[in-house]
Amino acid sequence: MLENITLGFQHAILPFNLLMIFTGVCLGIVFGVLPGLQSASGLAILLPITFFMEPIPAFLMMVALYMAAEYGGSISSIALGIPGTPPAVPTTWDGFPLCQKGLAKKALGVSITSSAIGGIIGGIILIAAVVPLAEFALRFGPTEYFAVALLGLSLVANLTGKSAIKGMISVLIGLLVVVVGIDIFTGYPRFTFGIPQLLEGVPLVPAFIGLFAISKIFQYIEEERTGIQKIPEMRGSQFPSLKEFKGLIVTILRGSGIGTLIGIIPGAGATIASLIAYTEEKRASKHPEKFGTGVLEGVSAPESANNAAVGGALVPLLALGIPGSGSTAVMMGGLMLQGLRPGPLLMPEHPDLVFSILVGVPIAALFMFVVGTLGIRLWVKVISMRLPILIPFVLGLCIVGAYGVAGSIFDVVLILFFGILGYLLEKFGFPLAPVILAIVLGSIVESNFRRALAISGGSYMIFLTHPISLAVIILAIASFIIPFIRMRRKREVSL
């Protein structure tokens, strides 16, 4: 293991790879700062570009973007009171009041410090957890993979969005996308409508770009955002004093632990991690009544959690080939685009790539700290970027990216289709993360389900006689049913 970590480190610190980490951090902060755009949007736009790169620098850039976007979201949370990304929502509750008190710079300093430490802790736990988990997963067969993928789908359906019904419909829509194409077991084309480009299924890159980037562009156009905002004054010290920092150590450690653990759960992600971290910090505080009025702990807890969740979300992706969040689902698409096979065999087959990513997470967190600190005035200015100029540029890049991978105008048609689909889904309250995760997990669910039945000769008992798959399937069924029980109880209480 130590040899592999050294190998990963040697790759990660090559000058070009460090440049890619720096680029990813800068792009990530920009995507995080602009409300509505987030890490998944940035990764989707970057995805076709990584197709032309070697895997290691490509993934280091993606990891850096993911990490930095989680911090970037806190900048507009604190400066404007508008969360830049969903995981930055709890940061708004104390970050914006701090800004209103004239302490914007201090709040941003606490945010970057907590984010960097959270990212490093998440990275360390990632390194410690992924190797034993991947080795354990080598014992997984089709039943276990089916069960874990099903659990991921059930969790993402229920944990994202306000309505469990709409979350589940989003999952089913994503699974319907997966069904399109030639059935791998029988060779029969399903729902291709005679279009040759759909025979191999819906390509991932246009689906991701459409759902995560084009739909956001449509939202920006509808909301008539110009982006020209009044920027708060950056006064005073940026960093917490030594006394303030000592008071935040426990908060940061608690938030980082919560973030990493929640991030590991497929489908949970940084948004839930930051919410739980904030709630727990408030519960543990001696002065819970002060939360919401502008306390440093209210910024530190969610920020350390949402960056620690980056490392956490990479654990199931690298060990099992199951994405932990929407952003890691896009990264999984990147692995497949490079011709790599996500799963426990990725590590023995490509140790240089996997360990570069593992080592790259804490390095990206350090870069984020330096870039975020030194460029604080610049990043805050990004909030007032001229959106009517930026957004058409991003639209053009999306078209170029979608076209560039396969040289097919049909992929541009698909980004428009998925862009309209994503825009309408969000408009009517359907979350997008379940759609993306279902597109990625759907083929794992179906192929392993049918493979398991081929092994058992059609007997469904195979899922019940394997203890891991049985336990996980029970968890998945419970997570499907619990929201309906809660809905029914709420209705009884209101009556």
Place this chain on the structure above:
Amino acid sequence: MSIRGGERRHGASQREIMRRVKKTDVIIGAITLGLAIAVYIGTLSFPTEQFASPGVPRPSFLPRILAGGLGLLSILLIISGITAKPEASQLTNWRQVAKVVGVMALITAYIIVMPRIDFFIVTPFLIAPVAVIMGERNWKWILAIVVLFTLVTYFAFFKGLGVFFPTELFY
């Protein structure tokens, strides 16, 4: 637009706004139910012979499960739309929606025209109108972004990454 007793506001009463919110879930539920039925009907043409290994579900297996699940959830959504307590919501600003539809139409026209002419000629005619639709009126900024985009695409993608864009008019 008259104001009477404080109830009429912006051309619609609060009751009408709330009724609209309830109706949306019902309409969406009906659409997804229609999708579920369409998917099921689509599977009727799938082969029924067992030509895969014994025990392996047929190609129609997963689509039908999805159609059934989607149908059930659609009915639940319709019921929840009918029985849910109305929530206050904003009226749709159709002018804003028209902007989005306009951009969708622009992109559609772009997809049809671009492969027949040339990427570098046609794409600025997409970027510039989108900037105008979003409210940019300073022609210098619009020209700057069109030039910047063309340069970035040409040097980074065409020359740098070897992506060949359609140049039908000149080929």
